Amino acid sequence: MNKSILIVAAERGLGLGLAQQFFDRGWSVVGTARQHADIQDLQRIGDRDLSRLTTAFIDVTDAAQIAPFLSSLGSRRFDVIFFNAGIWGASHQSVLEATDAEFAQIMLTNTFGPMRLARHLLERLVMPGGTMAFMSSHRGSISINVEGGLELYRASKAALNMLARGIYAENRDEGLTVLSVHPGWVNTAMGTLDGSIEAEIEIEPSVRGVADVVERHMGSGENLYLDYQDNHLDW
Numbered sequence: 001m002n003k004s005i006l007i008v009a010a011e012r013g014l015g016l017g018l019a020q021q022f023f024d025r026g027w028s029v030v031g032t033a034r035q036h037a038d039i040q041d042l043q044r045i046g047d048r049d050l051s052r053l054t055t056a057f058i059d060v061t062d063a064a065q066i067a068p069f070l071s072s073l074g075s076r077r078f079d080v081i082f083f084n085a086g087i088w089g090a091s092h093q094s095v096l097e098a099t100d101a102e103f104a105q106i107m108l109t110n111t112f113g114p115m116r117l118a119r120h121l122l123e124r125l126v127m128p129g130g131t132m133a134f135m136s137s138h139r140g141s142i143s144i145n146v147e148g149g150l151e152l153y154r155a156s157k158a159a160l161n162m163l164a165r166g167i168y169a170e171n172r173d174e175g176l177t178v179l180s181v182h183p184g185w186v187n188t189a190m191g192t193l194d195g196s197i198e199a200e201i202e203i204e205p206s207v208r209g210v211a212d213v214v215e216r217h218m219g220s221g222e223n224l225y226l227d228y229q230d231n232h233l234d235w
């Protein structure tokens with residue numbers, strides 16, 4: 001049987017690239033978007049084999065959408081669930097300048113929302129061996145942060161790494177693997193700040209590397225913090 005992956009936020013950017021990668025590698029892919037998003041690019045991935053590409057809808061910040069989302073998945077289970085949804089947040093990125101609402105929004109979208117959903121989706125993993133991957137960032141590393149700045153984004157991804165460790169620690173005896181993945185600095189809307197700066201790499205090499213990392217470490221029973229070239233990052 002094909003391996004199966006659920007990708008949360010798959011209709012543009014890195015998520016769309018990941019959906020293409022896993023589909024091309026023969027996986028069955030469920031890709032999500034928010035309601036009213038343009039999902040044509042995501043749907044087009046399935047043109048060659050409609051049975052292996054399904055779409056579903058979830059906004060990770062909205063708790064009321066979790067139950068309908070879970071029922072839209074039917075009885076499906078997944079070998080891998082990949083949490084990709086994220087925002088850059090306020091452009092100043094400063095604790096001193098941030099409003100309560102700005103800080104709440106980035107933590108809700110990048111940290112609390114994905115992890116709340118992950119907790120609800122645990123029982124949808126094929127166990128033992130099921131793997132959760134979280135789109136982290138090297139900006140979430142406490143060790144690597146020697147220059148400061150980017151406070152809002154860093155805080156959200158450091159907290160995501162911490163909660164990823166928590167769900168792993170509580171479920172490793174059941175055979176859970178948890179990966180926190182840095183995709184590189186990638187040419188997406190976020191990576192270029194909507195086209196105002198240049199990123200380091202294109203989407204294709206990033207998602208190819210991320211998919212390689214997932215395939216290499218899935219089912220390992222470990223909690224790893226890796227970049228798209230399979231380098232271990234210091235927490």
Ligand SMILES: NC(=O)c1ccc[n+]([C@@H]2O[C@H](COP(=O)([O-])OP(=O)(O)OC[C@H]3O[C@@H](n4cnc5c(N)ncnc54)[C@H](OP(=O)(O)O)[C@@H]3O)[C@@H](O)[C@H]2O)c1
Binds near residue numbers: 010
């Ligand atoms: N690009 C980089 O250089 C880079 C580096 C390190 C980490 N990352 C991480 O990689 C992930 C993907 O980023 P990207 O570069 O592909 O950015 P992107 O092109 O801006 O895509 C962001 C994705 O997240 C989705 N999203 C945002 N808020 C959401 C919500 N409340 N609920 C569900 N989905 C939501 C977006 O959906 P909509 O289309 O509906 O907005 C979109 O699919 C993020 O977690 C980001 O932090 C990116």
